[in-house]
Amino acid sequence: MAVQAPPGIELEPLLGFLSDSLELADGIPLEAELIEGGRSNLTYFLRQGSRSWVLRRPPLGHRQPTAHNMRREFDVLRGLSETAVPAPLPLAICEDESVIGAEFYVMEKAEGRILRAPADLEFTPAEARRCSEGLISTLAAIHTADYEAAGLAGLGRPAGYLGRQVERWTGQLDSGIRVSPELREISRRLAASVPEREGAALVHGDYRMDNVMLDPADPGRVTAVLDWEMATVGDPLADLGMLLMYWRRPGERAASDAHAMTMAEGFMERPELIGRYASITGFDVGDLDFFEVLAHFKLAVIVEGIHARDQAGETLGESFAQIESIPASLVETALELADESQVPGLNGRTTR
Numbered sequence: 001m002a003v004q005a006p007p008g009i010e011l012e013p014l015l016g017f018l019s020d021s022l023e024l025a026d027g028i029p030l031e032a033e034l035i036e037g038g039r040s041n042l043t044y045f046l047r048q049g050s051r052s053w054v055l056r057r058p059p060l061g062h063r064q065p066t067a068h069n070m071r072r073e074f075d076v077l078r079g080l081s082e083t084a085v086p087a088p089l090p091l092a093i094c095e096d097e098s099v100i101g102a103e104f105y106v107m108e109k110a111e112g113r114i115l116r117a118p119a120d121l122e123f124t125p126a127e128a129r130r131c132s133e134g135l136i137s138t139l140a141a142i143h144t145a146d147y148e149a150a151g152l153a154g155l156g157r158p159a160g161y162l163g164r165q166v167e168r169w170t171g172q173l174d175s176g177i178r179v180s181p182e183l184r185e186i187s188r189r190l191a192a193s194v195p196e197r198e199g200a201a202l203v204h205g206d207y208r209m210d211n212v213m214l215d216p217a218d219p220g221r222v223t224a225v226l227d228w229e230m231a232t233v234g235d236p237l238a239d240l241g242m243l244l245m246y247w248r249r250p251g252e253r254a255a256s257d258a259h260a261m262t263m264a265e266g267f268m269e270r271p272e273l274i275g276r277y278a279s280i281t282g283f284d285v286g287d288l289d290f291f292e293v294l295a296h297f298k299l300a301v302i303v304e305g306i307h308a309r310d311q312a313g314e315t316l317g318e319s320f321a322q323i324e325s326i327p328a329s330l331v332e333t334a335l336e337l338a339d340e341s342q343v344p345g346l347n348g349r350t351t352r
Contacts, residue, residue, distance in 0.1 A: 041073075130220030165294065293341070
């Protein structure tokens with residue numbers, strides 16, 4: 001039995017596919033609910049009686065050929081189950097697009113609290129500090145995990161990773177999204193300042209506060225890291241730069257609600273956050289200016305793609321009000337960071 005489904009889901013064929021792999025009960029309807037907050041891959045709660053799971057599928061409409069790979073995301077979660085990194089357990093994958101109209105996978109429903117906006121925060125200053133510690137310690141756990149032993153060495157090619165990142169996101173500028181001259185200028189500066197670095201780690205690709213679940217009783221304990229669609233093997237500072245991009249403090253520009261959460265009293269200042277990360281991992285944290293600017297550029301390009309899909313009527317949910325203005329704010333902050341940087345090429349004054 002199935003009930004009315006949200007867009008992007010076909011419950012009857014889904015029920016048939018999952019009956020064996022999840023041992024679904026006969027005669028109890030399968031229900032689906034779109035989870036608000038996602039901007040890229042679509043995420044749904046599935047329920048049958050007292051049991052529940054989470055389903056992930058690509059967005060509606062046009063997709064880039066190499067993006068939204070469900071098999072890749074499923075395999076990452078399966079590999080993580082062999083590590084100390086907290087992540088949901090993947091349960092079933094379907095690569096037959098005829099079932100619901102796209103590939104998808106189903107995972108366990110992790111338990112915890114997701115913070116998406118300042119209104120979600122009810123932390124004391126001490127709890128905000130605990131949250132800071134938990135977030136950076138979990139990021140360090142991702143980067144120090146033995147990805148080869150977990151079977152994830154094939155996720156990426158560490159050699160040339162940063163250059164390919166710049167090329168990949170620069171290539172998106174010609175994919176039909178809005179592109180300002182300032183966005184192209186950031187792209188030019190990044191290409192002129194790619195650092196030469198060695199070493200590799202598992203990289204989440206979009207590590208931030210609203211992509212983790214926290215223990216409601218202890219904001220310093222991350223119960224699950226979510227949204228592994230951009231995971232790869234590469235330079236771990238790409239993740240640290242992304243987290244710092246979101247880590248805004250009082251008096252600074254915040255491009256969205258997600259950026260404003262760490263403005264609350266008690267959250268660590270960025271130098272302390274960086275110091276804690278370096279202390280745990282032992283990694284060289286030089287060239288962070290480059291990684292922060294890259295993170296701003298990457299998110300601006302991603303959000304422009306989401307805005308393009310939203311304008312084409314290919315998004316689901318009601319949480320897209322901020323989308324249109326986010327890229328300009330990110331670009332402005334990125335140029336300020338680049339201008340203040342001592343990295344040749346990034347500051348626009350010299351090249352390597």
